[in-house]
Amino acid sequence: MIFSSPTFLAIFLPLALGVYYLSPRRVKNLTLFLLSLVFYGWGEPVFVTLMLFSTAVDYIHGILVDKYRGTRRAKLALLSSVVINLTLLGVFKYSGFLVASLNGLTGLSIPVPRLRLPIGISFYTFQTMSYTIDVYRGQAPVQRDPIAFGAYVSLFPQLIAGPIVRYKDVAEQMKGRVHSADQFGAGAARFVCGLSKKVLLANTMGEVWKYFSAMTAPSVLGAWIGIIAYAFQIYFDFSGYSDMAIGLGHMLGFTFPENFDYPYVARSITEFWRRWHISLGTWFREYVYIPLGGNRRGLRRQIVNMLIVWLLTGVWHGAGWNFLLWGLYYFVLLAIEKLFLLKRLERGRVWPHVYTMAAVCFGWVLFAMDRLPDALRYMGTMIGIGAPLCSGAAVYYLLTLGPLLLAAALGSTPLPRKLWKKPGDSPALAGAAMLAGLIGSLAYLVAGTYNPFLYFRF
Amino acid sequence: MKGKVNTAVFALALAALFFGFWLSPKRVYSDNENRYLAGRPALTLQSLFAGDFTRGFEDWVTDGFPLRDRWIALKSRLDLLAGRRDTGGVYVTKEGRMMEVFDEVDEARYEKNLDYLRQAKALYAELDRFDVMLIPTASHVLREQVGLPTPDVDQASLLERASDLLTYDALSALEAHRDEYIYYYTDHHWTSLGAWYVYALRDDALAQEAFAQEVLTEDFLGTTFSRAGIYEKKDAITAFAYGSPTVEHNRSGAVTEGLYDRSYLSKKDKYSVFLGGNQALTVIRTGQEGGKLLLVKDSYANTYVQFLIPHYAEIHVVDLRSFAGSLRAYAREAGITEMTVLYNLKGFSEETSLFRIVG
Secondary structure: OOOOOHHHHHHHHHHHHHHHHHOOHHHHHHHHHHHHHHHHHHHOOOOHHHHHHHHHHHHHHHHHHHHOOOOHHHHHHHHHHHHHHHHHHHHHHHHHHHHHHHHHHHOOOOOOOOOOOOOOHHHHHHHHHHHHHHHHHOOOOOOOOHHHHHHHHHOOOOOOOOOOOOHHHHHHHHHOOOOOHHHHHHHHHHHHHHHHHHHHHHHHHHHHHHHHHHOOOOOHHHHHHHHHHHHHHHHHHHHHHHHHHHHHHHHOOOOOOOOOOOHHHOOOHHHHHHHOOHHHHHHHHHHHHOOOOOOOOOHHHHHHHHHHHHHHHHHHOOOOHHHHHHHHHHHHHHHHHHHHHHHHHHHOOOHHHHHHHHHHHHHHHHHHOOOHHHHHHHHHHHOOOOOOOOOHHHHHHHHHOHHHHHHHHHHOOOHHHHHHHOHHHOHHHHHHHHHHHHHHHHHHHHHOOOOOOHHHHO | OHHHHHHHHHHHHHHHHHHHHHHOOOOOEEOOOOEEOOOOOOOOHHHHHOOHHHHHHHHHHHHOOOOHHHHHHHHHHHHHHOOOOEEOOEEEOOOOOEEEOOOOOOHHHHHHHHHHHHHHHHHOOOOOEEEEEEEOOHHHHOHHHHOOOOOOOOHHHHHHOOOOOEOOOHHHHHHOOOOOOOEOOOOOOEOHHHHHHHHOOOOOOOOHHHOEEEEEEEEEOOHHHHHHOOOOOOEEEEEEEOOOOEEEEOOOOOEEEOOEOHHHHHOOOHHHHEOOOOOOEEEEEOOOOOEEEEEEEOOHHHHHHHHHHHHEEEEEEEOOOOOOOOHHHHHHHHOOOEEEEEEEHHHHHHOOOHHHHHO
């Protein structure tokens, strides 16, 4: 089930909130666990068992790590957990890609396994791994209550598209949560804000991208409108989803970490990645980059560590060469910035923004197009190789979507939040804005057959 | 305070959605969408594990959403309010005209279909006449009414590629009258008047006065209305009647008087007043002198066929999408002397049944 669907809004959410609030305090975790299983099982009636298996594995390994703390057995238990998690991910997400690539490189013809990707597997395996690692490191308490642990892993607000909530972030909250009208109200507003971002902005931008990316010969202007629309689509889609997750979390008494911090206002790629999908960046930093030595073992080792992290980040986003290339692309940019560019960027005013956004847009071309020749052709059009400057279609979309593009551009900056701070303090205005967002989103949801959720691929 | 208000608003909204859905009466059929709406799925272990139950349930909720048509209309209004000129796949002009967007063409399919026509032309070479008419759609002929250059495909160049087949220059004829009522405001078809201007290209065309004009309805909301859920003005459907033909449907022996099935005037699908909509086979006996025409067509021809009455003794109207059997054998048996292929260009470029024309 996805949040931006009539079934979730009109059926699941009212029922879930009703049941959750009617449950006595001591069974709230159990209620949450069961609701989350229904939520997940709704779309994945078979793979729900896989998630339960992953949960059980880390529940048991956490206890083992704790029991043998300080001995070699603890290390073995940790290793076993990591291996099992990565094997699950490897089999379900990467086996097809690996075998196909191997066939391509060697000329063999091993049958390519065609496994369907279980929704959210990249997110929940990372969450469960973080738990065992944190217990091993003594950074998180062991959880002996299987219900509480199960509720943590399967927590429906962030189960399928993040944020990646590390166990230590919510360990206390699993024991007991405060539920208040203020928190619920703030959560509801955040949820509707995310829903509007997804439904009103991201989906429309997606249509524009679909149009221009399918064109055999877009103009330069058209190619730029297309990729800018895609940049907005992916940002509002993903950050909208995070807003909905954080908002739902609030409604259930949780506080999840933030996942986006206006990435498109960044003045360097380094800054962009501090603001984009923060929970993933944090995960790779804590569990890969720092354990590899981070920046403490000299520049050369640091660059190698960055390369490893960015290749992994690339393929985390999808099992495909384009994602690997996309990760490599960011590694190159980040390394250049680290070596000399960052200092100059910090002195600039306008050009660092232009450079960053242009680099991000070219990156999205790699990300969005799974065939390299297509991506290169599209990039060629963007810089004017063999394409007319302008076309009727580009003018049409620029003019008719102008207001929406402008809204998306403003919505990518902290400005709306600043402007809304004062009027938003009025309960009546805040309530009215929320209702308007909900009604507008519902209109588009009910009308829209066009409602794909980009992040289900990961 | 603010938290309490937000909580109350959100909780009430969710409750309204929840109870609204369960308590609202469920429609079985949607006139606007011309389809049956999803019903409540049956829950079985098998349907649950195969995912059929949950998918069916989501369809049921979406289709049965309270005030569904209002939500769709609201979406279209919001689109236009935000400055868009198209919504739900139709351009909306200032005058309230709604035209189907045609911004993508399946090149391979189009070429293939033209090829079938070329094969058919050779196959039926013994006939007195083999006319091909591909009618451009409103989004091209009336593109200037959108007020901006549109992303629509260039239908003129598509027609250019079929120039070896086309008998008449329908595009120029329609463009010359682009200020007249040649396409409906709320439907994707051309009007009888639009069809008349193309008919007038025939050497033996009769004068407009030869046909008895009658406004059949002024209450028509067609397919582009259905897509967007909104309209500015309703359409009128005019008949251009000639003589008193009889119409036989689908070899069933059911014979009706006249081309117009007026029972459709009280239904949503009023365009089906022409010939009673698309049928696999319709045989019109005109009561006039002349040859026997085989008309292979889509729904654009349902309007056009009025003008053919004076010219043929029999018109055999075939819709390849549902026609079964050998067309060749049928044509021989019926003693066909002339053949006309008439499609709208958009439909033709998407058509997947043209292989039957050489069958």
